[in-house]
Amino acid sequence: MTHYAVFETAIGWAGIAWNDLGLVACHLPEADAETARRSFLRRFPEAREAEVPTRLGGAVAGVQALMRGEKADLSDAPLDLSRTPEFHARVYEIARAIPPGETLTYSEVAVRLGDRLLAQQVGQALGKNPWPIVVPCHRVTGSGGKLGGFSARGGARTKLKLLAIEGAPAAAQGDLFG
Structure with missing residues (x-):
C-alpha cells in the first residue's frame, strides 16, 4: 500500500x-x-x-x-528502488552524494560511472527521478557553466531557485540557460 x-x-x-x-x-x-x-x-x-x-x-x-536555505543531508532517507533500472539507481546514488551548495556536471557523473560518453543517459535518468530534493538532481548541471535541463514544474527556473536556496555558486553565474 x-x-x-x-x-x-x-x-x-x-x-x-x-x-x-x-x-x-x-x-x-x-x-x-x-x-x-x-x-x-x-x-x-x-x-x-x-x-x-x-x-x-x-x-x-x-x-x-x-x-529554508539550511544545509541538510538526505542521503540516508530510504528509497524503494525496486522499480528503478540499475543504471538510474547508480546515477541517483552519485547525485545523493553531492552536498548541498555544490554541483557536478552530467559529464562528471558519467565519468564516475566509468564512461564520459554516458552524459546524455545521465541526464535522461535524472529526468525520470521520482525523488526530487531527496535525490538532488538539481545539483547536476551542464558543462561550461550551463544550468542544463530540469523536468520538474518550472523547469530550469525551479532548478536555479533550488541551487540559489542552497547557496550553490552555479546559481550566481550569468547565462545559465544557454
Whole structure:
C-alpha cells in the first residue's frame, strides 16, 4: 500500500509518498497543499494520505531545512528502488552524494560511472527521478557553466531557485540557460 503526506515548507507545500520499502516519490513545493495532493493521486490513485512514519520524519525535516536555505543531508532517507533500472539507481546514488551548495556536471557523473560518453543517459535518468530534493538532481548541471535541463514544474527556473536556496555558486553565474 502506498501512502502520502503533504507538508509545508518555506516556499510552499511539498510531499512524500512511501510504502513498506521506503520513499516511492517526492513532490517539489507547490503554492497550496491541494495541488500537491492531486499530484500524488494522479501518480498513485490507490494511495492513502497518512501521517509521516517516524522512519521518514528525517526526510521531511531535511526537505524543510533545505527550503529554508539550511544545509541538510538526505542521503540516508530510504528509497524503494525496486522499480528503478540499475543504471538510474547508480546515477541517483552519485547525485545523493553531492552536498548541498555544490554541483557536478552530467559529464562528471558519467565519468564516475566509468564512461564520459554516458552524459546524455545521465541526464535522461535524472529526468525520470521520482525523488526530487531527496535525490538532488538539481545539483547536476551542464558543462561550461550551463544550468542544463530540469523536468520538474518550472523547469530550469525551479532548478536555479533550488541551487540559489542552497547557496550553490552555479546559481550566481550569468547565462545559465544557454
